[in-house]
Amino acid sequence: MSETKELKAREKQALTSPAEQTQPGPVFTPAVDIFETETALTLLADMPGVASEDLVIDLRDDVITITGQVKPFENKDESDVLVEFDVGRFHRQFSLSEAIDQRRIEAKLADGVLRLTLPKAEKAVPRKITVAAS
DSSP: OOOOSSEEEOOOOOOOOHHHHTSOSOEEOOOEEEEEOSSEEEEEEEOTTEEEEEEEEEEETTEEEEEEEEOOOSOTTOOOSOOOSOOEEEEEEEEEOTTBOGGGOEEEEETTEEEEEEEBOGGGSOOOOOOOOO
């Protein structure tokens, strides 16, 4: 799979932030699909168990960061019998180029799937030029 120039997955980096190490629990990388049209990129991130109030999308210095918290499903009066679904955090970052209109990015979360719509800047959208006859 080739990545477009407008959106690139941030390469895997060693954990350097001490604040990151103070948060208990595993960190998951959500699986992502990216689709492109002439006017936008659509990013779908699989984040099962993340509620909209536990999802943070941060855009800073041309990097979009997606972080979601998965909380335990059992109630306080329930005890675990079998647990196959891990709780923890989802985290993923992408670098955006100037071809993305960052002011118009939209996000929707439904059925455990985050849909980010990344509209292309007007200068990046292809257009046809009409040729006038002389």
